[in-house]
Amino acid sequence: MAVDIYFKQKEYPFFEAEAIEVMENLDIFLQQLEMILTTSKGRILGDPNFGANLEIYLWDTKVSSSAIKQEILSQISTYIDSGLVNSISYDIEVSFIKGDIWDSVVVDIIIDGTKVAGYAVTP
Numbered sequence: 001m002a003v004d005i006y007f008k009q010k011e012y013p014f015f016e017a018e019a020i021e022v023m024e025n026l027d028i029f030l031q032q033l034e035m036i037l038t039t040s041k042g043r044i045l046g047d048p049n050f051g052a053n054l055e056i057y058l059w060d061t062k063v064s065s066s067a068i069k070q071e072i073l074s075q076i077s078t079y080i081d082s083g084l085v086n087s088i089s090y091d092i093e094v095s096f097i098k099g100d101i102w103d104s105v106v107v108d109i110i111i112d113g114t115k116v117a118g119y120a121v122t123p
Contacts, residue, residue: 029080029088030109030117036075037107037119050079054121057105065094068105 039051052072057063069092076085093108093115102123109117 025087029084032080058123068094
């Protein structure tokens with residue numbers, strides 16, 4: 001059984017103040033995926049390739065949602081244990097929201113056909 005360190009913020013809807021470890025595969029997967037999605041490349045000492053670097057896509061007018069999805073899937077296959085990944089039925093949806101001044105990137109995490117998390121990146 002895999003174990004990970006609990007690092008959810010107080011603002012998280014299901015925050016548990018007394019929790020130290022995460023032992024459920026789904027929780028570990030989502031926690032590790034959140035780390036990937038919220039980390040910019042070059043921020044982790046010793047591994048300059050870690051992180052999805054979503055902010056750079058806000059300023060690139062030629063990138064497609066499928067290219068962003070491929071980057072996220074590549075990060076998942078590289079940084080999340082394959083046994084954990086293979087035990088969860090997941091999908092990633094990437095879309096753009098057009099704004100008046102700038103656009104936003106939205107990444108939805110779908111587990112067993114249900115959207116369980118979403119990440120929006122705006123300038």
